[in-house]
Amino acid sequence: MSTTxxxxxxxxxxxxxxxxSTAYYLTRHPVYSPTTHRITLLEASSNSAGGRTADSIQDPATLADPTTASKKNLAHDGIAxxxxGKAGGLLALWAFPQNIVPLSFKLHDELAKEHGGDKRWGYRRCWASQVDCKARLPPGFGGKSGDGAADPVSAMGDGASKGLHKDHKKDSKALKRLGAPDDLDWLDTKESLGGYENMGTPDNTAQVHPELFTRSMAQLAEEKGVKIVTGARVTAINKSADGKSVESVTYEKDGQEATHQPTTDCIVxxxxxxxxxxxxxxxxAARAHSVVIQTPKPVSAYALFTAIALPTGFPTPTPQKARGTAAAQTPLKKQQVVEPEIYARPDGTAYACGPTDNVVELPATTADVEVDVARCDDIVYQVGGISDELGRDxxxxxxxxxxxxxxxxxxGEVGGTRGLVVAAGHTCWGIQNAPGTGKLVSEIVLEGMARSAKLGGCDPARVL
Ligand SMILES: Cc1cc2nc3c(=O)[nH]c(=O)nc-3n(C[C@H](O)[C@H](O)[C@H](O)COP(=O)(O)OP(=O)(O)OC[C@H]3O[C@@H](n4cnc5c(N)ncnc54)[C@H](O)[C@@H]3O)c2cc1C
Incomplete structure (x- = not known):
């Protein structure tokens, strides 16, 4: 490889x-030089508040240790x-596609070691498990569930909060019987847990806080010369007259149209x-809702893929096609199974996400994303039905x-146009596969081909 x-x-x-991540790896490529390479990152949004309710915490960095909190870069609100910024953050060697997963998993580990990712973006090894559970009814939803499970609130009585907690104290015998580990002590094993299966171990599974990771990548890239412009929505990628190469990029910022010229390489x-x-x-694109819950104390490092049976009388989950419905408050007439995913985080929170929907079309920017509070409440009820730490406490x-x-x-390159590269469509493993993608794109742009892994089925040529 040439060094110039x-x-x-x-x-x-x-x-x-x-x-x-692409910006980061371009600046870490052996041939990169800030004097010969001008790199600009254009981000459409100028704030990250979109897609969160007004009463939500806006800066997750404040939850972590103070040094992490100080990493927030206000100038780059809009990044992630x-x-x-709203994903779970699970990383796994058993993710897909397998042609890039091992590279990216390894790079996550290296990045964390090099930049103190454990403190800076919550990197840690963790377990991943599949659990079958039965939810208890939330407060205010009847004295008895349809299948006989007692309503925790009715059962509580005055000052019984502690007692109830004791009542649901995790039974390590039950955990063992189910094959579940002792330290999964924030799941209600006595009433809820029906089955446990291990999916991933700390050898092949890890996690990051995706918003903090993304912001850190942006900052680390900027420190090496990348110019970041937020509130700049790209409207056109302009090609040469013969259509064979990229020439410039047009974008809107503050109501004005601007052109970034020249652009030799455009990475979408x-x-x-x-x-x-x-x-x-x-x-x-498909919309997905999620919640972040602060737990009374940090919960052990598990990512849980759940199947939760909701008893009759449980708040009805928002129907797939409903928009902002109040149906979530209506008691279920017959049992239903839901599958929220739960990710314990080292900052004293747990993250949980629900199913996708296509009710609201993709808006212009991340700042315009519509949150359906009822869908968030569904998740809160459901995870609270199998864990007091996530629910009552x-x-x-x-x-x-x-x-x-x-x-x-x-x-990879988008057919026929020199300098036009796409890196997108990463499905539910985009956090896991981001460093690998960034590294491969840096090689495509600065060396002419991907070297660290085979593009395989990721090569856009397979569909274009
Ligand atoms: C609920 C949920 C949970 C998930 N959990 C995990 C997980 O545990 N592990 C995992 O690996 N993955 C997970 N994912 C997947 C992961 O979040 C995505 O694959 C990944 O975030 C995609 O990153 P991206 O940069 O391609 O897209 P985005 O994060 O959507 O970023 C695209 C950016 O481009 C900007 N943009 C768009 N158009 C323009 C324009 N014209 N001009 C300028 N800027 C523009 C947008 O404003 C946006 O900021 C999860 C996803 C969801 C929804």
């Missing part, structure tokens, strides 16, 4: 985890405003918005929504 490279003007579209990392710039790349810090990019991942 021709001058390049590289524009990255999108300040999610893929765009920011979409799925990259616009997540679920990618198709609006590259209609030929089949990335689709927990405090909901954030109710939020974002759009999951689907269809890919697509990583």
């Amino acid at each position: 490279a021709p001058p390049k003007d590289i524009t990255i579209v999108g300040g999610g985890i893929i765009g920011c 405003g979409g799925a990259s 990392a616009a997540g679920p918005w990618t198709r609006r710039l590259l209609p030929e790349v089949p990335v689709t 927990g405090k909901v810090l954030a109710r939020q929504a974002c759009y999951l990019p689907q269809g890919g991942p697509f990583i």
Whole structure:
């Protein structure tokens, strides 16, 4: 590999985890030089508050230790405003697609070691498990559930909060019988747990706080020369007259149109918005809701893929096609199974997400994402029905929504146009696969080809 490279003007579209990781790895590539390479990252949103209810905590960094909190860079509010700031953050060697997963899992580990990721973005090894549970009724939903489980509130009586907690004290015998580990002590094993299966161990599973990771990638890239512009929504990628190469990028900022010229290389990392710039790349979008709950004390490091049976009388989950419905408050007439995912985090919180929906079309930017509070409440009720730490004793810090990019991942040149690269459509493993994607894109742009892993099915050529 040559140690010098021709001058390049590289524009990255999108300040999610893929765009920011790409910016980071471009600046760490052996041929990168801030004097010959101008790198600009354009992010459409200028704040990250969109997609969260007004009463939600807006800066998760404040929950972690004070040194982490100080990492917040106000100038870059808008970075990680979409799925990259509202995902679970699970990393796994057993994720997909397998051609890039091992590279990216390894890079996550290296990044954490190099930059203190344990403190800075909550990196740690963890367990992943599948649990079958039966929910208890939440407060205010009847004295008895349809299948005979006692209503915890009716059963409580005055000052019984402690007693109830004792009543639900995790029974290590029951855990063992089910094959569940002793330290999964924040799940109600006595009444709720029906089955446990291990999916991942700390050898092959880890986690990050995705918003803090993404912001850190942005900051670390900026320190090496990347210019970050937020509130800049790209409206067109302009090509040469013969259509064979990229020439410039047009964007809107503060109501004005501007052109970023020249642009020799344009990397489209616009997540679920990618198709609006590259209609030929089949990335689709689905909305997903999630909540962040502060637990009375940090809970042990598990990611739980649940199947929770809701008894009759439980608040009815919002129907798939309903918009902002009050149906969540109506008691269920017959049992229903739901599958929220729960991720314990080292900052004293747990994150939980629900199913996707297509009720509200993808808006213009992350700042305009509509949150359906009823869908967030569904998740709160459901996870609270199997854990007092998440329910009765927990405090909901954030109710939020974002759009999951689907269809890919697509990583590579977009047919026939020199300098036009896509990195998008990462499905439910975009946090896991971001460093690998960033590294591969840096190689494609600065060396002409991906070297660290085979693009395989990620190569857009397979669909274009
Ligand atoms: C509920 C949920 C849980 C998840 N959990 C996990 C998990 O545990 N582990 C995991 O690996 N993955 C997880 N994911 C998936 C992961 O969040 C995504 O794959 C990843 O965040 C996608 O990153 P991105 O940068 O491509 O997209 P985004 O985060 O959507 O970022 C795209 C950015 O591009 C900007 N943009 C769009 N259009 C333009 C434009 N025209 N001009 C300028 N900027 C533009 C947007 O404003 C946005 O900031 C989860 C996703 C969801 C929804």
